[in-house]
Amino acid sequence: MLAVKPTSTSVKSNFPCDRLSPATSGAGKNGRVKKIHVPSSVSWAKPHGSVRAVISREDKTAKSPSTGTPLKSKDVSGSLPSSSSSSSGGIEVKAVVTIRKKMKEKINEKIEDQWEFFINGIGQGILIQLVSEEVDPVTNWGKSVVSSVRGWLPRPSNHSHIVEYASSFTVPHDFGNPGAILITNLRGKEFYLLEVVIHGNLSWWDLRREDCSSNGEDTMTDLGHKDDDLARPVIGGEQRPYPRRCRTGRPPAKSDRRSESRVEKPHPVYVPRDETFEEIKQNTFSAGRLKALLHNLIPSLAATLSSSDIPFKCFSDIDKLYNDGVLLKDDELNEFGKIPFAGNFMKQVLTVGDRLLKYEIPSIIKRDRFAWLRDNEFARQALAGLNPVNIELLKEFPILSKLDPTVYGPPESAITKELIDQELHRTSVDKAIEEKRLFILDFHDLLLPFIENMNSLPGRKAYASRTVFFYTPTGVLRPIAIELSLPPTPSSPQNKRVYTHGHDATEFWVWKLAKAHVCSSDTGIHQLVNHWGMAVEDPSMPCGVRLVIEDYPYAADGLLIWSAIKEWVESYVQHFYSDPNSINSDVELQAWWDEIKNKGHCDKRNEPWWPKLETKEDLSDILTTMIWVASGQHAAINFGQYPFGGYMPNRPTLMRKLIPREDDADYDKFMLNPQKTFLSSLPTQLQATKIMAVQDTLSTHSPDEEYLGQVNPLHTHWINDQEVLELFNKFSTQLEKIEETIHKRNKDIRLKNRSGAGVPPYELLLPSSGPGVTGRGIPNSISI
Template identity: 45%
Template sequence: MAFANEIMTSSSRVLLRNSFKQSQSPFLVSPVLVRLRKAVKFPVAALSEDLLRDPSSSSSSSSSSSSTSSSSSVSLSSSTTSVPVPVPMVPPEKPVKFRVRAVVTVRNKIKEGFKETLVKHFDALTDNIGQNIVLELISTEIDPKTKAAKKSNEAVLKDWSKKINVKAERVNYIAEYMIDSNFGEPGAITVSNKHQQEFFLECITIEGFATGPVHFPCNSWVQARKDHPGKRIFFSNKPYLPGDTPAGLRFLREKELRNLRGDGKGVRNLSDRIYDFDTYNDLGNPDRAPEFARPTIGGSEQYPYPRRCRTGRLPSDTDMFAESRLEKPNPMYVPRDERFEESKQNTFSVKRLKAVLHNLIPGLKASISADNQDFNDFSDVDGLYSKGLLIQLGLQDDVLKKLPLPNVVSKIQESSQGLLKYDTPKIISKDKFAWLRDDEFARQAIAGVNPIGIERLQVFPPVSKLDPQIYGPQESALKEEHILNQLNGMTVQQAIDENKLFIIDYHDVYLPFLERINALDGRKAYATRTIFFLTPLGTLKPVAIELSLPPAGPSSRSKRVVTPAIDATTNWMWQLAKAHVCANDAGVHQLYNHWLRTHACMEPFILAAHRQMSAMHPIFKLLDPHMRYTLEINALARQSLINADGIIENCFTPGRYAMEISSAFYKNYWRFDMDSLPADLIRRGMAEPDPSQPHGLKLVFEDYPYAADGLMIWSAIENWVRTYVNHYYPHSSLIINDKELQAWYYESINVGHADRSHESWWPTLNNSENLVTVLTTLIWLASAQHAALNFGQYPYGGYVPNRPPLMRRLIPDESDPEYASFIADPQKYFLNALPSLLQASKYMAVVDTLSTHSPDEEYLGERQQPSIWSGDAEIVEAFYEFSAEMRRIEKVIDGRNRDKKLRNRCGAGVLPYELLAPSSEPGVTCRGVPNSVST
């Protein structure tokens, strides 16, 4: 600026000289003044001297400048000469350059392996000789000369080597640019990583433009150029519909989507970022043994199913249609940015260690003894929490010393007080015997871990829809006399008319599979129906349980009805019947309501979103937090939970037929349009449309905790989504003509849900209300619906007698050989019907893991980088209002849990219903609504 001031001073002196002609002064002085006036419009950190020179001057014209000077001298000395001097044309001006800087936030790893540390220090050394991180700004405007987007110079991150030992979680680096004044607004940044290993890029902020900082939320792993030669592309937080994309970003928008789609070929590497579809052809392991082969789920009329993320692994050796297995600890492929972040990995690592220990110890004992360990009395069950498995099974140090796992042994010996004992589940923390009561059994149907299986009974007796030629008479064995004395003086029809009777009906779900299930070793099951009556206190009570088996012949007795106890013998039969209902409910909960509806059915929408919608698309930005970690947790499920000989097959009633049952659910019951909470409640008869009510629905009884709390959250999500959609789509034509949005929805249905794509019930994206419903349903499923079904698994199921995942014995009658042993010791018979100690410990370890919130959990109403995730101020403000509504809902839920009139969530020993309370601390808390399906 000193040079500029000098020029201004000199120019002023020249202007004061009377000897100058009026026509000459603009030629010499005006260009400098014009350039300075233009320069101050930009936030210039410093002006270099060459930027302030007369644009007409150049080395090539120095001689002509001299001659001009000479002639000017002559002209000035000859003041009487009247020859006019022509004013020369001013040549085009060069754009003024100004300095901007990029503040780049990189997230460090919490823990590094030895190899990673070596490579990190090697990168620090080579960073100084050009092997560095290079960034380039891309303008939203097109360069008229090149017909391509305007680009800045390439700039490197400074001081990478100096900050190599910084221990902070986040480290900021600087890159600087000299930008032309006509550059326009930066809309994208490319990043090239010349280091040897990846780094996590959290965000970039560009400072120095007159319009203010420009934010680039990245949250992505940037791979080394040696592994992925192309440059990474990141867009600013300003959302654009496809038709509104600035000219300078159109090519990059399409290019990035092509990169994410891939070509559908080859084996995926763990560092890839490719999203593609495949069937569930990787659950079996025929190479291990024929009994571990499983049918491909998805892609056939017999076994329809949603699609999962393609990995491209080679076929197995023995079955060319089955993908080869990848066993633990080798990770299954998911796109790199879908992997758990480090704090989430650490949480799962601790839980996996606990699972190994709990699995290892009983497994050792089982291998020592000929038979599987059973619970002999209830003190054995209690010992899992008070003493731990090590003491429970009497394993001594000499046994541990024989293990070929020194690290595990060390953990056992060092952590025996913590890792070898299970936490006491909440269901027995206040009332050890609550699970035995009928009212608690019924309460869990509306406020437990699976509150969406119950329906209002509208036809009595219930009628099956199965083929009577195969499965016997469609009529139920339930009769009016079975329940009449439980209805407070009402007839059955009166109770139905007054919405007093309810049912959990698993008859048609299980009966087609029972013959095969009951042929499995250690599995015994019924197809169950359970009838409930709504008491004047607003609570439910079970009044009858129907137990059905496949008919062995025309005269065989395949159905029986068990009613509440009248003496000691019927009491134990009633407890066994309730346990069978719970085991069936556990299977339906896990295979249908939890896994299929919130995990598997969400995956196609997530894959299609990344493939078809740009990161700058406003709908992608809306859905982004609700897709976090889902692909990773689903891949882990395929590896350990739903695979052949996995946890589900080992610990749940259906055994090896579990995924076939899940496929049958998808084929016969699943409907996306029924997955919205209002539609689901109406379908099950648990609510009726009522425009006068706050949520447009009236529950058939008020104290239905899941529905009452859920409707508040549903309405809050719907209002937020409606505000968002109306902001970007004021007219329906914008929705119809949005090619990315329509491509996402089309691919989600016709590729991701190809086996059900022909259904007429799919909503059409042709107006804002349909779009709002689709988006609200997806967010509801990923957040509140999943939370209600997942985070109560250990608090309720961790005490196995309360909610056994399988049963090993049927209920004997007087003609059965087992009847005598049942009468002699009904408690032992009951405990022996439950899962074995080995099965129970496996199951408890898994649901303990799945019920855990990680420290980096992001809850409904929260977002990473809340102030910069969107560049639209109105939308950010609307999101803050949504967040405030979540906090208000939490206070309402807390108040309801203290309301003594609401007996299904408040009372002596009664667990408060907190599964839909939005916030939570880390750990197993039985509350909290994360944004996404992350466990």
């Protein structure tokens, strides 16, 4: 970010400082140098003004004391006097180095810190070197000046974990443009470099275009193992259009020079240090990884010892994961102790007791163990569950496929009008469509082209599903028919079967299996595809649309959040773009939109649905959509993964068997023990516990999470415009009122899709949350 003021220039970039290898830093065998490019062209040849170049890592994790004040940027007129030419003919340059310590330190680390402060204070800990773009003809290296960082500033930080040091050096008049800053850590301990502030006389500055460019875009060329005959198709391009990713700079694969090589264990996946998790979030995530490892390791060992990955034998086996934990036998405990990466801490944990590992009870069964079995709960989750964005209004009959009929068979669905009429009893299909009471989850065309390949995998069986719902006059959604399709074969050109609830025991269990296959399809489509058409335009409504189903918790709460974001964005855009022509004339803004459209989504750049960026309204709509997708929508479809999916029968991530037919060899087994058939069709114990651990981690909020409408006290200086601050405070207040509205809605007994006996209230779009798996909270952005 480049901010220009009349007397100063601020340049910000993110970095910590660690020990780099000689190949990386070019610093010789010590390899403790951090090279920081100054992303502006600054000349100090003639003192025409003052430059304040700030290379900063904004602190996102530090918690400000309740009585403390936010950290302020150092002011030129403060303890650092303005630069002046020295008697030797050079220019005196002042520098301030700000370092952040760990916020939670052990006693020995605090003692080490005191020693580090002493070493740094006498100039033996950190060197700062300013490097010119001009080459010294004697050394053939860039001209440079170096100085030791010494002492503390007279104005210490208000935060105990923030430490500031001062330094000064003299720059010759012929130094030229500064191109980089080298920070050398002379000590063996890594430190977190928060900010470097440099003051010197300014001749001119110019922001270069190449300094603003990214590393470039690329297709998904690193899927699978290119060098192990396990390559996957490239995602991106005409055949498989997909948004571009950022190129990482990894070396090319040996077998395909156009593809990047993968990072394999034990080497960590490279993430730029300025994009890694902050200290608190990393600790939270690491704890989650340990929990996931422990949760997964014991079932893995059990599967290894028994030479097979076994299914759940009864529902009580699943309940034991929450009630009793995992029971460790002596031989399993001994086997675990032999694992090389099981440290002393983990071994000690394992000896605490037999029943060690418990999963938290997911909210879907916390109030009612059998809620997931009911048809109305199956339907309710299409409106207020983990994936409430795929249900559509059914507008015409018959239901038709858009796939090639020569490949996938006749386009007509096997769900006929006569069958629906039979299920509706007191009304007809035509009348239900006219009254907007029929809805559909249609995964047929999305999945059918892939079903043959999916079912060829061992232990994987799937259908392309369609589910039709009826919205009753009492305000409850009810599933009335499920169609499960397989690719056509010569003996079965219409390989489709339709299931209804039925009235006998056999039909009940078959219906339960059909619902499980629908949930598995829904889990696979989750976060990939969105459907629209659940609202109609209505200028009389506050948001300009009227929901087809009034009691649609995701949409009803989402519209409140959307409207608040839109109002905030519109006021913000109006503040900075008061001139109607200012959007078209903003070259940087237009270049930003051009890069999104033509580089980031180049496979779809010619599509007619791209919005234009010509007016303030256009910009407001674009920004509102971006903010909503990264905040509200992501929260609604992400943080419910464990609350809904943590009980595997409710949302199985895969199915291992097809529904038995009358002429199948397994049909007799199904008739003798339908529960065993049902459970053996679901993921095995190992598969289930693995995905439960992943869902638990994905659904967890970090203690330092920043939520929509909130600003970390340390970041309040980001907003120095009083009018913008007032607009933001208004936005925050509006979100607080929305939270109160959602609570009131959840207590309204008339809204059956968000309340009722044993029904978990719909809280996924409540803006605020505490840490952990809460099933609520809208973070400012996606962090995964």
